[in-house]
Amino acid sequence: MNGEHICIEITNVSKIFKKTTLLDNISLQIEEGKTYGFVGYNGSGKSLLFKAICGLTKIQEGQIIVNNEQIGKDTDFINNAGVIVETPNFIPSLSGIENLRLLAEIQHTISDKEINEALVKVGLESHKDKKVKHYSLGMKQRLRITQAIMENPKILILDEPFNGLDKDGIEIIHRLLLKEKSLGKTILLTSHHENDIDTLCDVVFEMNNGKIEANTKGASK
Structure with a gap:
């Protein structure tokens, strides 16, 4: 990782519900100060992965470490993070x-x-x-x-942050997130719109059936 600071480390994470594997042996390293996009169809596991990172759903296998704290062991929920994964x-x-x-x-x-x-x-x-x-x-x-x-x-985890926004709203939030990134924030987001991903993300992961299938963008812009 070229000496970059890893702020989120996901190792061999699986979630199983009623004998169905919803997250399947996911391992990722998230570097501080970059924006990561997660793409895939509804039900591919994006939202569930975000919930697991935040401590909002329990995993059966593997571990998730955020800023040196293991979720579910050292802390129940992610700290120092702004989260949109469930409607408040x-x-x-x-x-x-x-x-x-x-x-x-x-x-x-x-x-x-x-x-x-x-x-x-x-x-x-x-x-x-x-x-x-x-x-x-x-x-x-x-x-x-x-x-x-x-x-x-320090961390933003945003599941479909552009839902319901008009064109002006999308532009405002694009500028906001680019500014947050320039301040050293780490951002994870999902979006069904290619322009959001292209404009904002340094790294893009494609999910399918609870697996990370591909890294579709280079490690940095």
Whole structure:
């Protein structure tokens, strides 16, 4: 790996449910400061792999180490990461910023200043006081991205972050993720759109039937 720092190491990981192998002996090394794309059809294992990395689903074989902590042993859940893999339970009767304040109370590491800065980055600042029940699908997606970035995590794990976004929204989030990468963040993402992958990713893994079938892009741009 040319001396690069490995921040996520996945070794011989398998997940089996009711005798069906959902993740099949996956081994990967994720280098700090790069963006990794995972592509494949629905059900290929992309989302499940992301959940395993985050500690949101248990694996039967292998190990996942994130920043020298083994998931499920040293820590139950990934630390210092912004995650979109399951839809957060935003409270519809509260505004966008009120929902973010509630989420921020879990870690107690940021204030309204950081929340507002994140809202500006995703282009949602003018709608922050609107109740979430009045948000469009795209606005809810921007709110999900806001909660992922607002605590300035070192790692972003984003499952289909562009779902529901219009053309302008996609461009805003492309710029945001390129900026996050320039700041040394490590990003893992999935997308069904080739342009997202081509624009953002240094390395692309193709998944099929719970396996990594190919690395479809070079180790660096």
